[in-house]
Amino acid sequence: MLKLPMRNALLAFGIAALGALSAPASAAEHGAAVESRDWSFNGPFGTYDRAELQRGYQVYKEVCSACHSLNRIAFRNLSDAGGPGFTELEVRALAASYQIPAEPNERGETTDAEGRPLMREALPSDYFPSRFPNDNAARASNNGALPPDLSLITKARDGGSDYIYALLTGYGHEVPAGVTVNPGQYYNPYFLGGLLAMPQPLFANQVTYADGTEASIEQMAHDVTAFLTWTAEPKMEERKSLGFAVILFLIAFSGLCFLSYRKLWHGEH
Amino acid sequence: MSGPSTYVPKSGFARWMDTRLPIMRLAHDTVITFPTPRNLNIWYTFGGILAFCLGVQIITGIVLAMHYTPHTAMAFDSVEHIMRDVNYGWLIRYVHANGASMFFLAVYIHMFRGLYYGSYKDPREMIWILGVILYVLMMATAFLGYTLPWGQMSFWAATVITNLFSAIPFVGEAIVNLLWGGFSVDNPTLQRFFSLHYLLPFVIAGVVILHIWALHVPGNNNPLGIDVKGPQDTLPFHPYYTVKDLFYLSLFLILFAAFVFYAPNYLGHSINYIEADPLVTPPHIVPEWYFLPFYAILRSIPDKLMGVVALFGSMLTLFFVPWLDTGKVRSARFRPTYRIFFWLFVFDCFVLGYAGSQPVDGVLFNTPISLLLVARIATLYFFLHFWVIMPLVGLFETPKPLPDSIAKPVLQAAE
Numbered sequence A: 001m002l003k004l005p006m007r008n009a010l011l012a013f014g015i016a017a018l019g020a021l022s023a024p025a026s027a028a029e030h031g032a033a034v035e036s037r038d039w040s041f042n043g044p045f046g047t048y049d050r051a052e053l054q055r056g057y058q059v060y061k062e063v064c065s066a067c068h069s070l071n072r073i074a075f076r077n078l079s080d081a082g083g084p085g086f087t088e089l090e091v092r093a094l095a096a097s098y099q100i101p102a103e104p105n106e107r108g109e110t111t112d113a114e115g116r117p118l119m120r121e122a123l124p125s126d127y128f129p130s131r132f133p134n135d136n137a138a139r140a141s142n143n144g145a146l147p148p149d150l151s152l153i154t155k156a157r158d159g160g161s162d163y164i165y166a167l168l169t170g171y172g173h174e175v176p177a178g179v180t181v182n183p184g185q186y187y188n189p190y191f192l193g194g195l196l197a198m199p200q201p202l203f204a205n206q207v208t209y210a211d212g213t214e215a216s217i218e219q220m221a222h223d224v225t226a227f228l229t230w231t232a233e234p235k236m237e238e239r240k241s242l243g244f245a246v247i248l249f250l251i252a253f254s255g256l257c258f259l260s261y262r263k264l265w266h267g268e269h
Numbered sequence B: 001m002s003g004p005s006t007y008v009p010k011s012g013f014a015r016w017m018d019t020r021l022p023i024m025r026l027a028h029d030t031v032i033t034f035p036t037p038r039n040l041n042i043w044y045t046f047g048g049i050l051a052f053c054l055g056v057q058i059i060t061g062i063v064l065a066m067h068y069t070p071h072t073a074m075a076f077d078s079v080e081h082i083m084r085d086v087n088y089g090w091l092i093r094y095v096h097a098n099g100a101s102m103f104f105l106a107v108y109i110h111m112f113r114g115l116y117y118g119s120y121k122d123p124r125e126m127i128w129i130l131g132v133i134l135y136v137l138m139m140a141t142a143f144l145g146y147t148l149p150w151g152q153m154s155f156w157a158a159t160v161i162t163n164l165f166s167a168i169p170f171v172g173e174a175i176v177n178l179l180w181g182g183f184s185v186d187n188p189t190l191q192r193f194f195s196l197h198y199l200l201p202f203v204i205a206g207v208v209i210l211h212i213w214a215l216h217v218p219g220n221n222n223p224l225g226i227d228v229k230g231p232q233d234t235l236p237f238h239p240y241y242t243v244k245d246l247f248y249l250s251l252f253l254i255l256f257a258a259f260v261f262y263a264p265n266y267l268g269h270s271i272n273y274i275e276a277d278p279l280v281t282p283p284h285i286v287p288e289w290y291f292l293p294f295y296a297i298l299r300s301i302p303d304k305l306m307g308v309v310a311l312f313g314s315m316l317t318l319f320f321v322p323w324l325d326t327g328k329v330r331s332a333r334f335r336p337t338y339r340i341f342f343w344l345f346v347f348d349c350f351v352l353g354y355a356g357s358q359p360v361d362g363v364l365f366n367t368p369i370s371l372l373l374v375a376r377i378a379t380l381y382f383f384l385h386f387w388v389i390m391p392l393v394g395l396f397e398t399p400k401p402l403p404d405s406i407a408k409p410v411l412q413a414a415e
Helices: A004-020 A050-062 A075-079 A086-097 A136-138 A160-169 A217-230 A234-263 B012-018 B024-032 B042-067 B073-083 B089-117 B126-147 B152-167 B172-180 B187-216 B237-262 B291-298 B304-319 B336-357 B371-396 B407-414
Strands: A099-101 A120-121 B034-038 B235-237
Touching: A050 A217, A075 A086, A075 B042, A136 B371, A160 A217, A234 B089, A234 B237, B012 B024, B024 B237, B034 B237, B042 B073, B042 B089, B042 B187, B042 B237, B073 B089, B089 B126, B089 B237, B089 B291, B089 B336, B126 B187, B126 B291, B126 B304, B152 B172, B152 B187, B152 B304, B172 B187, B235 B237, B235 B407, B291 B304, B291 B336, B291 B371
Parallel strands: none
Antiparallel strands: A099 A120, B034 B235
């Protein structure tokens, strides 16, 4: 086997290699440093909290969806395993509370007698409708800024869920000297550059939680961030539980391989 | 392949086949009886690991291509469709994406192993040269593949890298237009990148066959770097090295699985989950970690053409290594001076990698030292190592005495 000094050198190389792997991720691109939060989905065994996701869905529906779309999520996803855990009946009712553009009727018409577009109740297989018909309409209603789709938002920002929570609760700070807040801009130290077009979205008791949880700004921000973490990574629970089995198998398999290897090579080294 | 064949066909069919298409003889001589030095260590298992990585990338890639749509309007959506709606699509995509990183991790260990033990020296120059060709093909394939999800980093990486070719005098613009299939990175670019990304892995597989063929003519080098003197120095490849390689492959897979299942996006960039937008330039365009040293070399040269020359020069340099190393002894175990410079070179690659990961106007940790200066010194050292230090060390170094045979120290140590 290897001589000891060389083995140590190679070990140092391995550690340095792991360090270098982590280097690209450290290049943070946003504003103030974000605090790590104790999410239920953290760590190798972390899962989503069903009640938290259901409350988060309520915050999305009653607050965020006024401007932000959620294009990649279908109503049926709300009853998927590893998600908010709504029942299929609940999802059916919940989808039916949305009106979406209907397909052309049997006479090929897309509008009714008064020229209004034909609408129908959404089905579980439909996707969340956007608040605006297109991006330009969304910009026109938001001072020229486009509210991003939220389906992937926690994976699309450095800092992930911690960053989204920090941003949602990061309003109300005193504007530092030298920063000019123009009309239609709002100050938030966590946003890159500090100025964004989104006004403070959450206010205490803005929603009424069915489970009696107090709707503080922090609570709502926490719940909706958890919900958006699920929309970005809906297969997380399946991934972690499969990973546990795979790694357990690999460790056992490595052990067997090692025993065969040692027996076979006995006296040959 | 090396030495006379010992294959004896056992059945009537095998005898019939052996005089017509001796494929069983080829397999027998290549992976069963192939005489392998008995002292190969853990660092020699990465060849097998790399073959496994190529297989994983091809299989997961073929499945991904069944669900992916190479069109600027649909590529990003089709990737999310794979992640959300295709059965185990998330698993296949995460294995493919992290598989690229694992592939490069293994290839870098494999290459540094070759540099340490002098595996490129006479008579193994062709193995090394084919290896460098494989490495360049891997980089091309990885770059093309990174474009396909059509996220922000995909788009801007494609823009930055293809623009490098515009530095070539006279024909640069024409080459760039040909790569793009138009006048900017757009749908024709995505479609040709997809086509080439599907093609190149099979080219790699072909060159891998040549690489193994070239290996099997002189046989493996070994940590002592001395020639095999007789049958007492070798063991048959199977079962000795099949079992040993399998054990280390299994350990490697634990690391692989840890990334796939517990940190699948750790090696990626968050902005690649934003769909490509030609109107919004990201504040900080960085390549994947395995390209960072080359990115640092490119950025350290103020002139565009010279930067591109340095970038390609750093890769081309590798082809000349067998002749730049003038040492008579292969293994760095017996080369006290070369060994120091080897580790300095490894360190230099990490410095380049770190510099490449940071903004170009960054500083070294919290010191006032400019990272650009650090990158420039490291770039200079990269070339110095190969073109000055390697030839000179070989001429002036006094190697330690070599052991008489592979079997002697190996079997003595076992007693």
